[in-house]
Structures are given as structure tokens and as C-alpha cells.
Amino acid sequence: MTGQICHEISLMATGDRQALQRLYKLTSERMFAILMRILRDRADAEDALQNVYIKAWRGAPSFDVTRNGEAWLATIARNVAIDSLRQSRKRLDEDGELDMVADPTRSTSTIHQIRADLRSCLATLDQTHATAVLQVYMYGLSYQDVADTLGTPLNTVRTWLRRSLLKLRECLESADDL
């Protein structure tokens, strides 16, 4: 699957429209799931899905085919969704989602959606620190947003995130070496 995704992206770089259509068929359900997970609104997610494939088409010429095509596309989807959230100034706490966002690691469904190596490395962090990392990545929260949500001083949040990401990197690098 990953090889086929890379192949289609490389064909897109040559202007092959059929490759775009094939890529859409291969990946749109997974990209739509990411967008729904972040945006929680079907109309917003549909708009964002269009933007994902438009960005993929335009970015295809600079795609490195040695990389993971699905992760590349998922990163585009995440970034498009976060941009959409920030532009519309929608905040999940306005929709009563605060509890889940405040600690996504408590949600069984969420934690099982995370790839095993990342999940096991997140588990090595203090639970609140892991929460901060996930909040920033999955919901585009800023240092200040996390501080406000958790009722924690801004500088403390900065320190948590910095230490947590460095520790996460050490753990993931070890996993890479296995």
C-alpha cells in the first residue's frame, strides 16, 4: 500500500491526473477520518479534504519517494485541519469537548488509534506530559492554550513540552534502532 501511494504521488508529479484519482481512492477514507477526528464537523472536514488533495497535487513534485507517502499525506491532512481550526477560531472547549481534549490518553478509543511504537514511548512520559504533547499535535493547541486548559503556568507547560519531546525522541530513536 505504502509503495503504491508513493508511486501514485510520483506520477502526480509528472501531471498524471489519473494518479491523483487513484491516490484519492486509496487514501481518502483514512484522510477523512483524520480530518473528522480533529475538526469534528462533516462540512468542515469535507472542505479540508479538498484542500488536502489540492496541496498533495501541488506538493507532489517536491515529494521524496523514499519517504512514507501515507505519513506525508497524513501530515498534510493534520496541518490543513489545524489551519482550519485556527482560522475559524473554533475551540473544542466551546463544543463541550474539554474533558476529552484535556486528557486524550484517558480515552480508550484514542490511545488505541496511535501507532504502537509512539504509544509505548508516550507511555514512558508522565501522563500529564503525554497529554500536553497530544493536545499540541492533535488539536493545534499553543503553549498558552495548554496552560489555560490545564490551569498550569505557561513556563511550566513550556518546560513539560520541551522535556517530553526530548524524551520522546530518545525513545523513538531507540525504537528505530531495534
Added chain:
Amino acid sequence: MTSDQPLPLAAELAMGLLQEDEAHKAERRRATDPAFDAEVWWWEERLAGCFANLPPQKAPKGTYDKIEARLFGAPDTAKAPDKGFGWKPVVGGIIGVKATLLAAFLITRALNTETHVYDTGIGQMTLRWNTQSGSIRSQSAAQTTLHIWIKTPTGYSYLGNAGQKLSLPFASGTVLALSADGPLSKAPKMLAEHHFTRED
């Protein structure tokens, strides 16, 4: 590595923690610094694992058609030319950004192939158009990489670098444009336009 080390810029970029101007600066650095780009990618690939096991969800019907329409215009204008029709490129007007930059010359017209040369002001670009398949090949002698775009109702859509074979079936009304700005540019400055019109 210890927790006293500064958080790498690459991690902050991948996490979305940079302010807008810092993020733009870091994105520009990615384009010119392969080691930095690889470091950002290391984080992006691993963080994308946050969504690895999400149950797929069917996208709304018609979404793909909207994507095509936004990229390439209305579907009927994107169809390949019918066999038997002749296709003739006509050099169109120059966009006003740098009015002296474009001069295009039809230098040869062989069976199924026409060759045009563009003087962009920063070097020549040759475009060979297969009038049967609609594909084009381009070759640039410009001082910098030239990029080819297709004009859409809302702006321009990126097709590729000069030098790539582009296999789009260009239809009547298609307008190609050349720029020195790459695919990530949101508002590329066009150096030249090329219009395709159906021969009567």
C-alpha cells in the same frame, strides 16, 4: 541527550509550536537545507502515527469532483481532444508583472509536434507540444528553475518543473503560465502565459 538541551527547531515546526513568521522562515529553510528538512520529516513521520489506527470514514460523495474542478476547471474542459481535430497554440498576452520578459517564437512545426521558444528574461525555455496526445515537454536554459502552472478560475495550479514531461491533455481555453516561483508559492509571479485554442 538531556532535558537541558534546547528543543530542536525541527520538532517545534512539526508540532506547530512556532509563531507564524518563525514557521514561514523555518519552512523556507526546509527548501534549502536537506539536513533540516530530514529532521523535520523525522518528527512528522513519527507524529503522524497518532492517527495510524483511526477507523476509515467514507468521504462525502462528489468530493473528488470538487477537487478536480478546483485544480483543473470544469470537467468537460479537461477532456482530451477528439481525434481528427487540429490544435494550435496561440501565444497570449503577457501578464503585467514584467512586461518585457516574454517573447515566444514558433520555431518548428513538424508532424504532430510544434516547438516554441520563450524568452523569459532570465533565460530561454523551449516547449515541445505533441498535438496528438496533448502532452508537452519543456527544456529550460534559464538561470533558475522555471515552473509551469495551469490557470484555473481561482488562480494557478502547479504542474511541474520545466524539464518534466507533462501528459495533461490540453484543451481549448487552457492557459499555461511560467514562473520562477516554486510549487509552495501561494502567489507566484508569472513571467509568461501560453494559450491553447482549437483550430477552426
